[in-house]
Amino acid sequence: MAKRDRLSGNEAVAVALRQINPDVFPAFPITPSTEIPQYFASFVANGQVDTEFITVESEHSSMSAAIGASAAGTRALTATSSCGLAYMWEELYIAASNRLPIVLALVNRALSGPININCDHSDAMGARDSGWIQIYAENNQEAYDNMVQAFRISEHKSVRLPIMICQDGFITSHAVENIELLEDEDVKAFVGEYKPENYLLNPKCPLAVGPYAVTDYYMEAKRSQAEGMRYVETAVLETAGDFARLSGREYGLxxxxxxxxxxxxxxxxxxxxxxxxxxxxxxxxxxxxxxxxxxxxxxxxxxxxxxxxxxxxxxxxxxxxxxxxxxxxxxxxxxxxxxxxxxxxxxxxxxxxxxxxxxxxxxxxxxxxxxxxxxxxxxxxxxxxxxxxxxxx
Amino acid sequence: MNDTIEIRWHGRGGQGAKTAALLLADVAFNTGSYVQGFPEYGPERMGAPITAYNRISKKPVRVHSNIYSPRYVVVVDDSLLDSVDVTAGLAKDGAIVINTEKGKEEMVKGLGGYKGKVYTVDAKKISLEALGRYFPNTPLLAAVVKVAGIMEKETFLKEMQASFRHKFANKPEVIAGNMKALEMAFEEVR
Incomplete structure (x- = not known):
């Protein structure tokens, strides 16, 4: 049964994350962060999730911690906005090139200068060539629905790439609008258990993550990343099909x-x-x-x-x-x-x-x-x- | 757009205009409407003029712009009349609600010939009496709900009681005062 509610876009995404109950959520807790980690921190404090919530000293560190957690074999995500994304830049490429299915809850806001906190897409558009999947929302309902679908797309075995779930700063992130929420157990079942194929904390199959590759293999590694991108459209449509059966809400490319x-x-x-x-x-x-x-x-x-x-x-x-x-x-x-x-x-x-x-x-x-x-x-x-x-x- | 009620709030940073807009969205939502409640963020500092908005409709609200032709305007601080064109775009058959200790005639003079209905309420007096502190947004919320005919008094108070229980879960002692402020403003706005 869907639950009729009214939430801001930030709270809607935080509720989706509570329902997903990911393993690790590192976040920089100060501006330009959003209310998403703030809401999520209260879910952690109230025992509504058993996520390892790590407050780090910068966005560079939050993405680094997400990379470490994901490479270790956990379901990891982080959240940021604006110049916080800019500060993750180096790590964005590392997440994508290591084929780590990390989710980033991004609230799209302008980059300085002039100093501005309001909506535009400069932050995400700047990261468009980083190897991340990017999905955008018109309203709070779509931001919520996209977050519910995010891990399924990102963890798809032919894809295994990180994904940004974007929504417009203030215009949807801080606006309270009507929304239909799914039941917790339906979201949990939809997202499913994460079973990584290769991961660091697997003594049966030791592997190196983030190795050195110069002229011998770098180009093949990048080509392999591009191959993962080729399956994203299929993964998005498959996931949307299952989501429509669950929610009655249709999504496409x-x-x-x-x-x-x-x-x-x-x-x-x-x-x-x-x-x-x-x-x-x-x-x-x-x-x-x-x-x-x-x-x-x-x-x-x-x-x-x-x-x-x-x-x-x-x-x-x-x-x-x-x-x-x-x-x-x-x-x-x-x-x-x-x-x-x-x-x-x-x-x-x-x-x-x-x-x-x-x-x-x-x-x-x-x-x-x-x-x-x-x-x-x-x-x-x-x-x-x-x-x-x-x-x- | 005629079936959507659009409301614009003018306040100063720290007075709770944004919170009031979100609370209004809450109560309207509880009557089965589609709602939007959102602030327009300018410079983030106490005392700076800020604007917040509501849309209330029987149909899903898709538009995501600010509101330029509101049916109702709420002014949380009458000193804004000197610096902000609060009646800009306000419907002639709409209304403006102003929080002031002064008389209505004085307010009308400050509105540059606005032809619609003008309501005033002394939210300071009400807030100090009911809460012992000055929070203008609660009385103004009641005033605009009455002026715009968003819902009946009894339904409104019942909804707000539930809303406050949620909002003030950690300080239930302030609920009674807030409820009193709502009741007083509902009666005293004119």
Missing amino acids: FEAYRLEDADYAVVMIGSAAGTAKDAVDELRADGEKAGLLKLRLYRPFPAEAIAEALKHVKTVAIMDRAESYNNHGGPLGADVMAALYRAGSRVLAVNYIYGLGGRDVRVESIKEVFAALKQIASDGRAGEAYRYLGIRE
Whole structure:
């Protein structure tokens, strides 16, 4: 039986973690940490979980401890946000290259400077090439549901890669919204026991973790990591299928909202997609064929499926909540445009940078983007493809 | 969006406007609504103007922006009238609730010609009498629940009793005072 509740995104993720009851949770307990470890610490103190909760002196150390714990053969996770993720950088690559299925509960917030604590995707987008799987949420329900599915994807035996479960800082992390929670025993059964195949604390099969590999094997090791990524889409869809049977809630690689017959589409990630749905509905009521593609899985990037879903639209705007400073657009823009090109698509595409440092995104803001898309379709040319939304010039 | 009640809270850091918005989300949730309660974080310091928001709807709420055309506004500190345009976008057929020791006429003068309904409540007097300390958010919560007609007094008080029992599990001695503050504000807002 699902339980109707209202929780902030932080609390929702913490509840999922309580239900999962992981083995080891190292966390830096001070800003820029989030309420996720704070809530979880109270579950530890109340005896609701038997997780080894380790308060460490930095995010570099929390990820290091998670790596050690995961290599030893335990189910490990950590949580952070913003510059905390930046401070984990070196360790992110070590987790991924050692094929350790660590989960990171990430609350997406801007990186300094100027100093800013609010939402954008700069932190996670910067880590997009670190070898981690990245999954994003529109709202608290999705943040919870994604966390319940995280370990199944990450620990999948063909994958064995770490995973970031992302949600938007403040916009969902601190907002109280309705949510449906699963029963504790259902989550426990869904996630299952972790049975690592190779691990350090196995005297029957000694192994080295994190060895030295120069020109002789480094490249093969990286290629093998990429092979793990190739199975992620399958693992995500398999897990989503089982999750739908449990919860009745459907997930895929992305959500196509009124996209099937759309002439104009926006592609976006995170909480602003909910706002975009209202914009799409308002435009549809006015007879405009607007649609939305909301990405859930960003790493690996489901390029073929996205190109296929967009093949019939006249114009598309790819919305980036992070800069890439390449003079051409943001990271999502580059990925989607490459996907369209490889599929031989002729769709006219533009790329907007929006919502940096918490800049508010309104229904009207998204309608402005759709108005531009309609203009582009009528002009027959995209014009400047690298644009900013809601900026004071 | 007409079937969604949108409420904007103006307060100062430390006065509990965010907590009040979250409590309002709580009580509305308990009546079966879909809710949002969220703060807008600016500079994190005591006394700085802050804003918090509520959406209450019979349908799932998907929009994740701030609120620009609220039906109701709550002002936790009347000194904000000098520096913040509290009625910006406020519906003409909506209402504003202001915490003040001063008269309503003086408040109306400070609202730049706002044509909608203006309510005041002296949350300081109520809080000091009921709690012995100044926590303006509890009385204002009751005031806005009444003004916006979110629920009947009896249901509201019953819901709040349960909510306080949860929130103040570690200090049950403050529950009675908070309940009294709610009852007084429900009666005294006008």
